[in-house]
Amino acid sequence: MAPQDQEFVIAGAGIAGMTLALLLHRMGRPVLLLERRTQDAFLSEESRSINFTLTARGLTALRRLGLQDRALNSAVRLRRRVVHDRFGAIATQRYGSQDTHAIYSIRRKALLEMLYEAIRGIPGISIIHDAPVETIDCHSGMLTYSCGEQRQTIRAGTIVAADGAFSRVRSSFVQQTSAHCHLTDFPSRYLELHGGRDFVAKLGLPLDALHVWPGHQALLVGIPNPDATIALMFVSEDLQGYNRERFAQIFASHFPRVPITADMASQLKAAPLGRLASGELSRWHHESRVVFVGDACHPVLPFYGQGMNAALEDCFVLSDLIGSETSRAQAFTLYEARRKPQTDALAVLSRSHFSNLQRGALSARWQASTFMDLWLARLTRGSWFYEYEKVAHTNLPYDSIVARLARQRSIKRRSGLLLVELGLAFAISLLRQLRLQLWTLRRSSSRATTSVPSPR
Structure with a gap:
């Protein structure tokens, strides 16, 4: 032709x-x-x-x-990120310093x-x-x-x-x-799964938030759909084609509190294995x-x-x-x-x-830094950059945001704000340990109660 x-x-x-x-x-x-x-x-x-x-x-x-x-x-409309730890505790992280800030x-x-x-x-x-x-x-x-x-x-x-x-x-x-x-190939592979309404109901997931479950060398992200279901992305270095039959076991080991519904079990065996680069x-x-x-x-x-x-x-x-x-x-x-x-x-x-999502989202230091940046952004009406806010809710060039964040880290070190941030991180860590001890105490008390023979 x-x-x-x-x-x-x-x-x-x-x-x-x-x-x-x-x-x-x-x-x-x-x-x-x-x-x-x-x-x-x-x-x-x-x-x-x-x-x-x-x-x-x-x-x-x-x-x-x-x-x-x-x-x-x-x-x-998603107003926040909800991070779920292995013990069932959650941390909520805002998407910006203003109530109107949301992603879709x-x-x-x-x-x-x-x-x-x-x-x-x-x-x-x-x-x-x-x-x-x-x-x-x-x-x-x-x-x-x-x-x-x-x-x-x-x-x-x-x-x-x-x-x-x-x-x-x-x-x-x-x-x-x-x-x-x-x-550059990312070392992890991923599966895209669908969590039905039964999955959402079992976990009681709010549908106005993006959900994150950090795991060891793994991550699960859930994004709600308009039909009250949730789209899931399971990322792990353990996902390889030759161990396909073990995918459900791998999922359960990383996220023990996330139920695997019958439909999800089928998806773990059949969903295409994705490559990230x-x-x-x-x-x-x-x-x-x-x-x-x-x-x-x-x-x-x-x-x-x-x-x-x-x-x-x-x-x-x-x-x-x-x-x-x-x-x-x-x-x-x-x-x-x-x-x-x-x-x-x-x-x-x-x-x-x-x-940040895999390890930092549950890190006391990262949470303290994020809280401080959010607080300073609100106090200065946006003059201080809260990273996610500037990336998601503005059209500012990405490179100018990265340069500004580097300058802010330098200001923290020179002004003493870093010491405040470290103190806040220590307080968050202490509070987390206290909550974990209370959770362990309640769990052991519950086990002791159920092990006592019935008087009947």
Whole structure:
């Protein structure tokens, strides 16, 4: 087939790909989306249940598309994080210094369908399903993709790579340019599970909170759904394909107070085992021919819930620059210069947040530091940065947040606030030990009572 001309070809019709297509369409730019999945598989959840968390950055992009209200109507408002320890005690952590601060849980499928319906029938935007990209030429813009038994070739003015963390476009890009990509596998694997209403009822879980169960080299995260069920992400270094029959036992050893319902037991045997990776692409574009968005150029660990929000932010920054008076190559250069330092900082935040959730969330020192930062943020009306608040509830650049947090740690050391923080940590630790002793005493007393023979 003879090559065809297409101004924009987007590889990947996921959240980022469809968002960018809608933004480009509003500027009168024709767009072709190539999606490797069939239409049925694309609109299914592919056995994945974990939800997206929408925060300020993602909501800003959806607002520009006129989809914010619809998204919020399909979401659950989460005001806090609830951390459950192995003894049944819980710690509640606010998502910001203001009562209005919240994040929003939305199913992946709901967001995909929303964007797909917005695109469907729009002249100038086409989607071809079951069309994986095979090869690209970064210099000429020639692109080849599979279409059934045949291969089709087109010439694109610009190829946009929005095809995820394991991008096929990126592989060709690295081979043909001086760019390099460093992809790091996270040592843990994960399962995405679904906790039904019986699971929620057994644990008495409030549905306005994100739930975290830290374990030794493991983590369980629960995000409520609109139907009063909960999406679960089970992360552990012990999850390997060869010990599949032991997954239920592994789960129970890490989270002894979390019941395994019959449905969850089946899921532990059959749910796909997921791989986590973070990475860095040294260059995000080649002249005016190729540019990257989302996980294709900055895959991050999911523990901060910012990967999708950052990808949406990529889309509106890139579209604004394309719509400016600069040349397309200059627009891509400015886009990379603006976004890459931010997403590099997000990678650092996301990795450290896993440690906070797994170990720090129950650490007296981490709790004291978080409490102090939250208190100082409220006292100074936001001048003092409470980390999660600035990441989730503002559009401040991630790198400026990281730099400000480093300065605040230095201020704590030099001002004596660190001593106050250490004193607070000691008090929290002491209180925790007292509660544990009371719990042990009650448990032993209960056992002694039940072991006495009945007088009858």
